[in-house]
Amino acid sequence: MTNDALHSSSARHRAPEPVRTCVGCRSRELAAGLLRVVAVDGALVPDPRRRLPGRGAWVHPRPECLDRAERRSAFPRALRVPGPLDSAEVRIHLGQQEGAGTAPAPSFTEDKVDPS
Numbered sequence: 001m002t003n004d005a006l007h008s009s010s011a012r013h014r015a016p017e018p019v020r021t022c023v024g025c026r027s028r029e030l031a032a033g034l035l036r037v038v039a040v041d042g043a044l045v046p047d048p049r050r051r052l053p054g055r056g057a058w059v060h061p062r063p064e065c066l067d068r069a070e071r072r073s074a075f076p077r078a079l080r081v082p083g084p085l086d087s088a089e090v091r092i093h094l095g096q097q098e099g100a101g102t103a104p105a106p107s108f109t110e111d112k113v114d115p116s
């Protein structure tokens, strides 16, 4: 048993971010850049804090990705539930985010330096 990790400074702590696939555009994205959605009683419920139990689907917080996912029935498939799901709550959630104006650009800090 070692508690050294807990004791050491967390100032430079950089855990690798989990990557998920958007069910709308099918592109891979850091989980932090996607909205988690779960199915509750036949309706899609946004889960921005990722606390709701059960299987979750991940989608970019953009109307076009939500539309794409709905058109191809990606949510029922990803969430393993039968039938269509009511996405009204997710739409409202996205609508609330839109008013903020410019979305923060994704920051890519990946350096591919060839050590030659």
Ligand SMILES: [Zn+2]
Binding pocket: 022, 023, 024, 025, 026, 027, 059, 060, 065
């Ligand atoms: Zn997407």
